[in-house]
Amino acid sequence: MNNIELMAKQLKAVSDPNRLKLLACLKKxxxxxxxxxxxLNISQPAVSQQLKKLKEAGIIVERPVGTWKHYRLNEMQPPYIQAIINQLEEISIIKCDC
Incomplete structure (x- = not known):
């Protein structure tokens, strides 16, 4: 994938309100x-689809923990993606015990 295709994929990944909310949660x-x-007030399969798009764009990374997957922001973001993440207000969430 060349740079322009990657850029388009990443920008498409952050063009959805639910995915922006996910990124806002991951800031912490x-x-x-x-x-x-x-x-997000959507089903678990729908959440998984949103996370998959961000992961495929290289914006987040996953780590399996038992039957669940934990996600965090990729430490190496292109400046245009980092600028978007920087503009998001952090969303606090109640973490489960898994």
Whole structure:
């Protein structure tokens, strides 16, 4: 994938309100996938689809923990993606015990 295709994929990934909310939650650190259901008020499969798009764009990374996956922001963001993340207000979430 060349730079323009990657840029388009990343910008498309951050063009959705639900995905921006996910990124706002991740500003404070790693979050379990199960914790996003209440924040977005959508089903677990729908949350997983949103996370998958961000992961495929390289914006977030996942870490398996038991049966769940935990997500965090990729430490290496292109400046245009980092600028978007910087503009998001952090969303506090109640973390589960998984």
């Amino acid at each position: 650190g790693e979050v379990c996938a199960c914790d996003f259901v209440d924040v």
